Amino acid sequence: GQQLNQSPQSxxxxxxxxxxxxxxxxSIFNTWLWYKQDPGEGPVLLIALYKAGELTSNGRLTAQFxxxxxxxxxxxxxxxxxxxxxxxxxxPNAGGTSYGKLTFGQGTILTVHP
Amino acid sequence: xxxxxxxxxxxxxxxGTSVKIECRSLDFQATTMFWYRQFPKQSLMLMATSNEGSKxxxxxxxxKDKFLINHASLTLSTLTVTSAHPEDSSFYICSAGTSGxxxxxxxxxxxxxx
Numbered sequence: 001g002q003q004l005n006q007s008p009q010s011x012x013x014x015x016x017x018x019x020x021x022x023x024x025x026x027s028i029f030n031t032w033l034w035y036k037q038d039p040g041e042g043p044v045l046l047i048a049l050y051k052a053g054e055l056t057s058n059g060r061l062t063a064q065f066x067x068x069x070x071x072x073x074x075x076x077x078x079x080x081x082x083x084x085x086x087x088x089x090x091x092p093n094a095g096g097t098s099y100g101k102l103t104f105g106q107g108t109i110l111t112v113h114p
Numbered sequence: 115x116x117x118x119x120x121x122x123x124x125x126x127x128x129x130g131t132s133v134k135i136e137c138r139s140l141d142f143q144a145t146t147m148f149w150y151r152q153f154p155k156q157s158l159m160l161m162a163t164s165n166e167g168s169k170x171x172x173x174x175x176x177x178k179d180k181f182l183i184n185h186a187s188l189t190l191s192t193l194t195v196t197s198a199h200p201e202d203s204s205f206y207i208c209s210a211g212t213s214g215x216x217x218x219x220x221x222x223x224x225x226x227x228x
Binding site: 028030031033035041042043044045046086088090092100101102104105106107109 | 117118120146148154155156157160163182202205207209210215216217218219222224
């Protein structure tokens, strides 16, 4: 089946630093989704990407849909303590019986030191 | 928009009893909802796809008789953990899909079986 490889697995940064994480796949995705999950909560959708090459921002967050449609990047600028959490990339599976299901990356655990 | 609620947010039950978790899409209709299970610091594991008006589709290795899913309306899906055991203790999260391939997650339910 489809798999997403997300890296890095964890990051420890100082407040104010920029952060970058990425997801790669051996197969093509038509949509890339980036979620953030706070401890004890469900994931919250940050950015949705629908077009190869698309670059979308949401405040200090910027995500890009790779030209090959096999990768995506999420950048966080000027990190703050509330950016702490687990970030997941996800993409919808191909059609057939898997339609509508999401494949998730392994997650990136972000820790921000004040 | 696209708000999903879950109830209860946490529950403690005794081994051998059953627990029902509700998932509601508050401001949109969802013909498809998904149920996930998550262990600490791990990614989400899809358990089943809940389809309104028809039987749920379970992922490989998930016992359908143990995890009963009912999707009686376009805004409500329920997951019942039957004859719960301590190994069923986990964080259960539901999501509801939209036409744009995005999924919106509920806040999760922490189940502890004693």
